[in-house]
Amino acid sequence: MANNITDDLVIVLAGQAGQGIQVIENILSSLLKGTGYNFFSTSELMSRVRGGLNSTELRVSSKRSPGFLDRIDLLIPLHNDAIAHLKKRISLGEKDKVNYEGIIDIQFTGIANELGNAVFSNTVAAGLICGLLKIDERELENFIFKYFAVKNEDIRNKNLQAIKKGYFAGQALTEINISINKSIEVKTDLLLSGADAISLGAVAGGCNYVCGYPMSPSTSVLEKMSSYAEKFDIIAEQVEDEIGVVNMALGAWYAGARAMVTTSGGGFALMSEGLSLCGMIESPLIIHLAQRPGPATGLPTRTEQGDLNLALYAGHGDFPRIILAPGTLEEGFRLTQRAFNLSDKYQVPVLILTDQYYVDSIYNTPVFKTDDIRIEKYIVETDKNYKRFSLTENGISPRGIPGFGNGNVCVDSDEHDESGHITEDSDMRIKMADKRFKKFESIKKDISPATLTGSDNYTTLVICWGSTFNIVNEAVEGLGSKDIAVMHFSWIFPLQENIIEYLNKASNVIIVENNSSAQFAMLIKQTTGYSIDKKILKYNGLPFSVEEVMKEIQKFI
Amino acid sequence: MGNIFDFEEKIDIAWCPGCGDYSIRKALLEALQELNLKKEKVVLVSGIGQAAKMPQYINTSFFNGLHGRGLPPATAIKACNPELTVIAVGGDGDMYGEGGNHFLHATRRNPDITLFVHENMVYGLTKGQAAPTSRTGMKTPVQVFGVFEKPLNPIALAISLDVTFVARVFCGDIEQTKDVMKKAILHKGFALVDIFQPCVTFNKINTFKWFKDNTYYLSGDYDPSDRTGAFKKSLEEEPFPLGIIYKSDHRTTFEENISVYKNDNSPLYKREFDIKKLEAEINAKV
Numbered sequence: 001m002a003n004n005i006t007d008d009l010v011i012v013l014a015g016q017a018g019q020g021i022q023v024i025e026n027i028l029s030s031l032l033k034g035t036g037y038n039f040f041s042t043s044e045l046m047s048r049v050r051g052g053l054n055s056t057e058l059r060v061s062s063k064r065s066p067g068f069l070d071r072i073d074l075l076i077p078l079h080n081d082a083i084a085h086l087k088k089r090i091s092l093g094e095k096d097k098v099n100y101e102g103i104i105d106i107q108f109t110g111i112a113n114e115l116g117n118a119v120f121s122n123t124v125a126a127g128l129i130c131g132l133l134k135i136d137e138r139e140l141e142n143f144i145f146k147y148f149a150v151k152n153e154d155i156r157n158k159n160l161q162a163i164k165k166g167y168f169a170g171q172a173l174t175e176i177n178i179s180i181n182k183s184i185e186v187k188t189d190l191l192l193s194g195a196d197a198i199s200l201g202a203v204a205g206g207c208n209y210v211c212g213y214p215m216s217p218s219t220s221v222l223e224k225m226s227s228y229a230e231k232f233d234i235i236a237e238q239v240e241d242e243i244g245v246v247n248m249a250l251g252a253w254y255a256g257a258r259a260m261v262t263t264s265g266g267g268f269a270l271m272s273e274g275l276s277l278c279g280m281i282e283s284p285l286i287i288h289l290a291q292r293p294g295p296a297t298g299l300p301t302r303t304e305q306g307d308l309n310l311a312l313y314a315g316h317g318d319f320p321r322i323i324l325a326p327g328t329l330e331e332g333f334r335l336t337q338r339a340f341n342l343s344d345k346y347q348v349p350v351l352i353l354t355d356q357y358y359v360d361s362i363y364n365t366p367v368f369k370t371d372d373i374r375i376e377k378y379i380v381e382t383d384k385n386y387k388r389f390s391l392t393e394n395g396i397s398p399r400g401i402p403g404f405g406n407g408n409v410c411v412d413s414d415e416h417d418e419s420g421h422i423t424e425d426s427d428m429r430i431k432m433a434d435k436r437f438k439k440f441e442s443i444k445k446d447i448s449p450a451t452l453t454g455s456d457n458y459t460t461l462v463i464c465w466g467s468t469f470n471i472v473n474e475a476v477e478g479l480g481s482k483d484i485a486v487m488h489f490s491w492i493f494p495l496q497e498n499i500i501e502y503l504n505k506a507s508n509v510i511i512v513e514n515n516s517s518a519q520f521a522m523l524i525k526q527t528t529g530y531s532i533d534k535k536i537l538k539y540n541g542l543p544f545s546v547e548e549v550m551k552e553i554q555k556f557i
Numbered sequence: 558m559g560n561i562f563d564f565e566e567k568i569d570i571a572w573c574p575g576c577g578d579y580s581i582r583k584a585l586l587e588a589l590q591e592l593n594l595k596k597e598k599v600v601l602v603s604g605i606g607q608a609a610k611m612p613q614y615i616n617t618s619f620f621n622g623l624h625g626r627g628l629p630p631a632t633a634i635k636a637c638n639p640e641l642t643v644i645a646v647g648g649d650g651d652m653y654g655e656g657g658n659h660f661l662h663a664t665r666r667n668p669d670i671t672l673f674v675h676e677n678m679v680y681g682l683t684k685g686q687a688a689p690t691s692r693t694g695m696k697t698p699v700q701v702f703g704v705f706e707k708p709l710n711p712i713a714l715a716i717s718l719d720v721t722f723v724a725r726v727f728c729g730d731i732e733q734t735k736d737v738m739k740k741a742i743l744h745k746g747f748a749l750v751d752i753f754q755p756c757v758t759f760n761k762i763n764t765f766k767w768f769k770d771n772t773y774y775l776s777g778d779y780d781p782s783d784r785t786g787a788f789k790k791s792l793e794e795e796p797f798p799l800g801i802i803y804k805s806d807h808r809t810t811f812e813e814n815i816s817v818y819k820n821d822n823s824p825l826y827k828r829e830f831d832i833k834k835l836e837a838e839i840n841a842k843v
Contacts, residue, residue: 239629247629250622402618
């Protein structure tokens with residue numbers, strides 16, 4: 001009996017690190033999106049360079065569906081342990097069938113060995129999927145030729161043979177019928193990862209200094225920005241530790257650059273004192289914090305939204321900050337771009353919270369528009385009487401930099417007077433503390449409100465933030481109820497104060513967070529007094545799936 | 558004519574009367590003036606400590622950051638605007654203790670900056686505990702049985718890291734201090750000047766007299782370009798040699814290795830953003 005898969009196909013590739021799963025992902029992502037299929041992929045990896053067991057989900061669909069699904073339609077195991085590793089997910093629908101009768105025996109390694117090396121088995125697997133999706137043979141050939149263009153002829157030819165052997169095997173399979181609609185508009189979409197979106201946003205924000213210390217899952221942004229160094233006049237430096245990282249970035253802003261650091265929870269913890277310095281010297285600073293499960297080393301290569309409290313409260317003393325957490329690639333690009341302008345305008349640190357799921361997920365999205373992109377620079381030329389911390393109405397002092405004008409630009413980690421020199425004068429201390437705090441009020445005027453999707457006349461409101469947007473949105477759409485809406489926050493702090501009106505309108509409020517203590521719910525309670533007790537939380541290191549969010553919401557309605 | 562790097566009005570200096578830091582300040586003010594540096598092109602960078610207050614008392618721009626963290630911002634400031642003369646100042650605890658890791662790695666990058674370390678072998682600001690350079694046996698309110706650790710040898714350490722300008726002076730000799738400071742500022746690449754400085758309040762062992770008795774000047778025929786010889790010289794203690802111990806010009810600087818200055822010398826803040834390049838990069842993702 002044939003299996004029919006219509007409109008939405010979930011393929012999972014599983015194998016050991018080093019078996020080339022990522023190559024399959026790379027080939028299929030460009031190829032499938034290029035031929036007009038909506039594409040989404042996300043990976044779960046073990047923290048090791050070789051061995052272990054990793055899996056990558058590829059989702060090919062008729063309509064845009066960039067969210068993680070639990071269901072597996074097609075599992076391609078490149079290693080014996082793969083089925084055991086993913087058993088729970090395969091067994092979702094048709095347990096017995098998939099485990100026993102459902103297995104179709106394709107000898108990836110056998111075919112690869114015929115070509116002289118088992119190393120090509122991943123390419124055979126990629127070919128199989130192309131065959132199943134009935135990709136045009138000529139299109140496939142051209143693509144593979146381009147993809148392996150930099151390799152020598154022998155490797156290029158072997159890969160081409162491997163993919164075609166897989167391709168014919170896929171075409172010959174009668175057990176599976178796949179029908180997914182292609183669309184022309186997808187062909188002109190962008191195909192990129194969360195890390196790409198953040199990096200392009202940083203470039204669009206005028207970032208010209210980036211530094212970091214390698215730490216999963218933030219490293220891909222450091223690498224991407226480093227690859228842009230020459231093209232976009234960026235100084236990119238790997239620093240000895242995260243303490244050095246944050247202090248360097250502050251030095252860079254002081255000298256007139258626009259600097260970003262990229263890190264994960266443990267590294268950000270080391271930056272706490274530097275963050276506090278940023279607050280004291282009223283410097284701009286962009287921190288990309290890609291979260292992973294803690295405490296301590298935690299689950300280094302996995303995902304969680306567990307560092308919101310750290311981001312909110314890191315750094316001793318009182319000072320304002322802005323926290324953003326994009327939900328889509330488009331938002332990642334726009335918010336990161338805007339972060340630079342906001343940070344420069346208000347002279348406050350801006351934290352961009354992502355996580356492993358966000359930075360490592362890839363999908364197609366319409367081309368980012370650039371016509372409204374402005375790089376707002378707030379640097380002033382100084383004169384002899386310049387005072388870096390002059391007391392002003394709104395708390396923002398014009399920011400000079402050394403070497404531009406005749407004035408001295410003095411910044412001090414000690415409490416200081418208007419000129420930036422140390423003071424222990426109590427009155428001045430109060431004036432300076434008030435001045436720093438005043439900026440908060442102006443920042444609030446710039447808040448981008450949360451997005452509300454689903455029914456306007458909702459009785460149930462599902463709250464989420466950051467990377468879970470696409471998943472929660474699809475889950476609520478899937479429920480098909482006219483009574484539910486999703487309120488997604490990408491501007492986290494300061495929290496928009498009118499949120500209470502949205503909460504009060506619902507009779508049923510549910511929060512979805514990828515952490516164990518509902519940290520965003522705490523922030524809402526702190527800001528509004530409203531307590532959300534229906535919580536959907538996940539903290540096993542994996543992202544939410546659309547199905548489980550649907551199931552959990554159903555329990556509450 | 559007055560020194561443009563000094564203040565016209567009288568300033569309130571927080572150092573103890575008789576502190577060696579006053580001599581270092583005098584030497585630095587004169588060095589800056591004699592080098593004819595433009596005031597707006599000089600930035601002093603420091604961490605925290607008595608020495609790290611120096612920028613407060615010089616009439617220039619400064620970045621007085623966190624304890625131990627002077628070198629990362631100093632490196633970045635120079636990297637973002639190579640037109641600036643960047644001088645980092647700190648004490649032995651600031652630069653060799655709390656900031657030890659940054660010291661190691663800043664020298665590896667070799668930014669064209671100068672580091673003056675006031676070495677008084679004690680913690681002054683926190684009132685008398687041991688420094689990384691305290692001599693073995695020194696008793697303090699914390700090291701109650703006496704320091705047992707081996708003192709850090711910054712000169713040997715710097716030469717081992719191939720820092721291309723390594724000098725030690727004693728602030729009791731303001732002329733030499735000033736002369737070496739000037740050469741260090743003019744040197745291309747990371748320059749370290751370790752400055753012996755008596756702490757009159759908390760170090761009753763390593764006094765002005767002790768430094769005088771336990772130092773000697775390098776002879777006129779000493780060759781600072783020989784790294785092996787310099788390393789050997791750096792291991793000499795009590796008496797410690799004074800002068801330029803190692804100097805070389807064989808290393809490239811951080812700024813020379815940054816791609817942004819390959820075809821354009823202008824500081825980053827002067828550059829314009831090219832939206833066309835961004836659009837091309839975005840479209841490459843189609």
